[in-house]
Every structure is written in structure tokens, then in C-alpha cells.
Amino acid sequence: MLLKDFIPAPEVREFVQLYRIVHLQFDGHQVIPPKAYPPRPEHCLAFYPFETETVQYAASGKLIRHIPVVLYGQFTEVTHRMIGHKFLVFQIIFYPGALYRLTGMPASELNNQYLDAGTVFSAELNHVNEKLFNAAGYPEMIAVANQFVSRLIRKQKKPRLLTDNVWPLILTGRAKYSLDQLAREACLSTKQFERRFKERTGVNPKIYERIIRFDRAFRLKNSRPAYDWLRIAVECGYHDYQHLVKDYKDFTGLTPPAFHEIENNAPERKLGLSEGYYE
Numbered sequence: 001m002l003l004k005d006f007i008p009a010p011e012v013r014e015f016v017q018l019y020r021i022v023h024l025q026f027d028g029h030q031v032i033p034p035k036a037y038p039p040r041p042e043h044c045l046a047f048y049p050f051e052t053e054t055v056q057y058a059a060s061g062k063l064i065r066h067i068p069v070v071l072y073g074q075f076t077e078v079t080h081r082m083i084g085h086k087f088l089v090f091q092i093i094f095y096p097g098a099l100y101r102l103t104g105m106p107a108s109e110l111n112n113q114y115l116d117a118g119t120v121f122s123a124e125l126n127h128v129n130e131k132l133f134n135a136a137g138y139p140e141m142i143a144v145a146n147q148f149v150s151r152l153i154r155k156q157k158k159p160r161l162l163t164d165n166v167w168p169l170i171l172t173g174r175a176k177y178s179l180d181q182l183a184r185e186a187c188l189s190t191k192q193f194e195r196r197f198k199e200r201t202g203v204n205p206k207i208y209e210r211i212i213r214f215d216r217a218f219r220l221k222n223s224r225p226a227y228d229w230l231r232i233a234v235e236c237g238y239h240d241y242q243h244l245v246k247d248y249k250d251f252t253g254l255t256p257p258a259f260h261e262i263e264n265n266a267p268e269r270k271l272g273l274s275e276g277y278y279e
Contacts, residue, residue: 001025002138003273005093009146014160015098015153017171019145020091021138024083024267034080035266036259039251040215041171041208043099043107045092045117046070047125049133051084055114058253064114069125071117073099073110074202076211078252083267090132090141092149096167096208097200104157107202124148162186163196170205171212176237179205213237214247221260223276229256 002023008016026032036058048068055064058078100107103120117125128148135141163186169177177185182205183193197205217236221227227235233244245255252259268274 001271001273003268003275006138006142008142008149012146012149012153015094015102016149017093017095019142020093021088021141022091022268023088024271024273025087026085026267026270028085030085030270032083032085032267033265033270034082035268036252036262037075037079037081038214038218038259039075039077039211040218041074041096041212043073043094043096043110044071045094045121046072047090047092047129047132048088049090049129050086050088053084053087053089054082056080056082057112067114067116069117069129071099071110071115071120072113073107074208074211075112076203076207076251077112079114087267088132090145092145095164096171097164100200101156101158101160101164102152106199108198109202111202121152124151161196163188163193163200170209210247211251214251217244217247217256218263219276221256222263222274232256 002021004021006019006021007013008019034056046069048070052066052068056062056079058080094102097107099105099110105120128144131144132141135144166177166182166185169182169185179190179193183190186193186196188196194204197208201208203211213236217232217238220236221229221232224232229244230241233239233241236244238244238247248254248256248259254262263269266275
């Protein structure tokens with residue numbers, strides 16, 4: 001069983017943050033709980049070479065099933081993911097702006113969408129999914145993904161701009177950058193930068209920063225369950241615990257302890273795995 005992130009090949013790293021493989025197998029008699037999937041700063045192409053998953057939106061109750069290759073952009077709400085007993089997903093996690101450059105689609109069109117990727121990319125996706133199904137192991141899967149992304153890059157629709165230089169500054173979260181500083185880094189006015197930022201991420205810079213900070217808190221609690229919530233808040237850049245509670249309620253509808261009570265029953269937890277920091 002596996003829940004692990006892998007570094008992509010150098011030639012695709014400008015576009016791909018990481019590959020994530022989640023491979024879970026359960027006894028046929030086991031009841032598999034749903035996974036409450038919170039917002040995270042990710043644009044993703046997900047391949048399901050074995051069994052697909054069923055997705056239910058927490059707010060609307062909308063159900064989506066039976067999509068073998070899924071494309072989704074920036075989520076700002078929780079979805080519940082239901083899986084089968086033999087589950088493997090290979091996720092290509094793109095940098096912000098990468099899907100815009102590859103497809104020409106404004107990222108806002110992908111917000112909170114769980115789409116059949118075949119409506120955006122070519123039928124080649126089915127061949128890639130078949131190769132993942134027949135792969136001899138995880139290294140071969142990664143090689144298949146590197147080759148596929150390399151082909152996408154050769155057909156990219158939009159050029160790299162100075163705006164695309166700011167993503168490492170934002171995603172690492174190691175230093176605080178104001179909107180004006182980020183705009184200067186991209187050689188744009190603040191309004192121009194906000195417009196291009198939303199075009200590439202789907203949301204404005206303030207919302208995106210909140211999602212990054214929330215995701216960091218979510219993963220830190222998973223990695224360090226003994227940490228109390230005040231420590232989680234402080235280490236992730238919140239003013240206080242109540243500031244953290246507001247983000248949890250806005251993005252999940254629940255308090256931090258209530259959401260992690262659900263998270264602690266996620267399918268991967270049944271197998272001794274957890275979503276911590278990217279590895």
C-alpha cells in the first residue's frame with residue numbers, strides 16, 4: 001500500500017510540482033469509509049487505471065461517478081470521495097498556471113469542477129491510463145507520466161510570463177510577500193497582477209494564500225497529531241486559534257477538531273497511512 005509523492009523528471013518540472021500515487025487495497029468484506037477531501041492548492045490530472053471513485057459535493061450533494069481520467073482545478077469546498085476495494089490513483093499535480101499554459105483555458109473555468117479530462121485533452125488519455133494499468137511498478141508509471149507531460153508541453157497554448165515566476169515564492173510559504181511585492185516581481189501593476197493571477201489559479205491572491213495556509217495546517221496536524229491546535233495555528237502563520245477556526249469553517253464547514261475526527265477515519269488511515277506534508 002502506498003501514499004507517496006514523487007519528483008517529476010527535470011524536463012517537466014517547470015509545469016509539474018509532483019506526482020502522487022495513492023494505492024490502497026482492502027479485503028472484500030471491509031466497509032470503506034468516504035474520504036473528506038478538503039480544498040488544497042492544486043490543479044490536478046488524475047488517472048484511475050483500476051476502479052474509479054464516486055465524488056459527492058458536501059454543499060450541494062451532487063454525485064459524479066465512473067470517470068477514468070479526471071481534471072480538476074482549484075477547489076474551495078469539501079468533496080467526499082468514495083473508493084472501491086482495489087484502488088489506485090496516479091495524480092499529476094501541476095504548478096499554478098501550468099494548465100492555463102497547456103490548454104489556454106482560464107483556470108476559473110475549472111474551479112470546483114470534477115471533469116472528464118477527455119473533454120479538454122485528446123483521446124491519448126485512455127492510452128496513458130491503459131499503460132498505467134499494465135505498468136510493472138511505480139517507476140514505470142512515473143516514466144509514462146513524464147513522457148505524457150513532455151508531449152503536452154510541446155503543444156502548449158500559452159507562453160511563460162513573468163507572472164509564472166512568483167509561484168515558488170507563494171507555494172513555499174517560507175516568507176511573507178505582499179501583493180504589491182509579488183506584482184513588482186512580475187513587472188505588473190497590482191490590478192494587472194490580480195487579473196493574471198486569477199486567470200492562472202482560478203481565485204484571487206488572498207483566497208489562494210488562505211488555501212495554502214489552511215492546507216499547511218491540515219497536513220501539519222496529520223503529521224504531528226500530538227500538537228495542540230494553538231501550536232498548529234502559530235506554526236502555520238495564523239494570528240491565533242480563532243483565526244484558524246475561521247478558515248476551517250469557511251473551507252470545510254466544521255471546526256478543526258470536528259473535521260479531523262472525520263479525517264482520522266479516512267480510508268488510508270485504516271491502512272496506517274496519512275496525508276502529511278508532500279514527500
